[in-house]
Amino acid sequence: EVQLVESGGGLAQPGGSLTLSCVASGFIFSSYEMNWVRQAPGRGLEWISFISTSGRTIHYADSVKGRFTISRDNAKNSLFLQINSLRADDTGVYYCARDQLEVIYNFYYMDVWGEGTTVTVSS
């Protein structure tokens, strides 16, 4: 079964740091680009980061640039998101999502999502 499982969320202090993990199974992780998407309580979805298969190409949303670092370990089928200088507005559910490419027309989409890990930033 194709699956993504996030972990690492929890209660954290403002100004602190957290590292989220996402473990993939049921597919060849090293062949897929990956994303992180978050959702604040009661709010919509926010795309926050992308990483290529090799890790050499990375993109971030402006809202997290400079504080968030995406990385991956293909040998461990794992994706990571390091969050520094935590703020209250980082509170929410963080999802990892697999990138998929339809090669004929070059359509990208996110076809597999984890169930998310919840980050709460509060003193």
Add this chain to the structure above:
Amino acid sequence: DIQLTQSPSFLSASVGDRVTVTCRASQGISTYLAWYQQKPGTAPKLLIYGASILQSGVPSRVSGSGSGTEFILTISSLQPEDSATYYCQQFNSYPRTFGGGTKVEIK
């Protein structure tokens, strides 16, 4: 950055109704658009990519259309299990923005 504006933000309809959700992009994105469905407490589920290509396993009552700056998600005959929030997302350029969401309620 490309902004996506969804309308309406909320709609209430009866079982069997035809429902449409609109997603407008602040600049042209060809057909690099996907639609997702999200039910409370669960992860988003892919419905459509390439603006109109139905993901495997998604009921045929769901369809997508549009190109450029205007896109439409249609549910031809609303079912109770369609109660959810729907999001569009563009893949034309980074950041890969989402629309604000449309909550669909069953009357």
